[in-house]
Amino acid sequence: MKRFENKLIADIVLNNINTSKVFKEFNIDYCIEGNKNFLTVCEHKNIDSKKIINKLVAAHKDVYYLQNYNSWKLDFLIEFLSEIHHNYKEENILILKQYSKKVADLYSKQYPELLEVNNLIQVVSEEILEHMKNEETILFPYLNELLKLENASSTSKYNSSKKLKIIDSFEDEHYKIRKTFQKIATLTNYYILPENICNSFKLLYIKLKNFDDRLQEHIHIENNILFPKAKKLQFKVFSKKKEYS
Structure with missing residues (x-):
């Protein structure tokens, strides 16, 4: 218990990216709720902390370099x-847009939340x-x-006044x-597939879940690793020129 009770969600994931799978299993968004205390989140969501701790402990195995994002240099993180x-995301966003419209057209009477x-x-x-274009x-x-x-x-010739924020x-x-993706996950019952649906419906939910997982990882890497290093x-x-505030 002491291993996690005083830690933030983001710090647990930062220490070992494998734990992100455990938080996803319990529908804990480690991006949005990353700055919250582990036990506080468990209590708020009525999650048995002992149950999730057992899974977190099991997830704490050796992390290979290619998963230990916090050990990467800034330029390598940017490239990655x-x-x-x-x-x-560029490859899959168009698929999500196409299939969400198709599935909504086919099933919105039966599942109005699809609209x-x-x-x-x-x-x-x-x-x-x-957002990605601006990045x-x-x-x-x-x-x-x-x-x-x-x-x-010297940095005297570099104008940073508009870039510090x-x-x-x-x-x-x-x-x-x-x-927004939290809302989508809630509306879709965390991407649980209904019965007797077509392949397009199945593909949409599978793609959505995969996209959601990758998006959480992406934002975690940027918010909790890239941005602190950058700051x-x-x-x-x-x-050097006292421009940082």
Whole structure:
């Protein structure tokens, strides 16, 4: 118990990404609820803490380098997020939009919640695409600039006044996107498939669950690993000219 009782959800996952599967099993969103105390979340959700702790302990096995994201350098994290996570989302968002509309058209009379699910998917899909575009054209280039400036003798020619709060704005967008997917998960009963449905319906829920899982991991890596590393670097670079606030 002492191993987890005073820890935040995000810190448990940060220590071992394998524990994220346990939190997903109990429908604990370790992105949105990552800054909350483990026992507080268990109590709020009426979860037997001993039961989940046993599973967390079992999940605490050796973490290979390719899963130990916290040990990665900033430039490698940026490359990974851009080439792996962003590409996955771009490839699957169009499928989600297509199938959510198709399934809503076919089954909304029997399952009226699908109309809202479809509306949410159509909107959040565009938000995610815009968010990733801004990461690739604004955030990631900014972080790469900081990496170049880290060992520079002077930063006096670099205007940082408009960029110091960039990271906070991306964190706010993450929260909004996760709240939408929490609502989608609730409406779909956490992607449990109804009986006697077509393959399109099955594919939609399978794709949604996989996308939700990957999205949580993506946001966890950025909010709890990438951004803290970036803020430390930002402070280091601009403390030279006292521009960091």
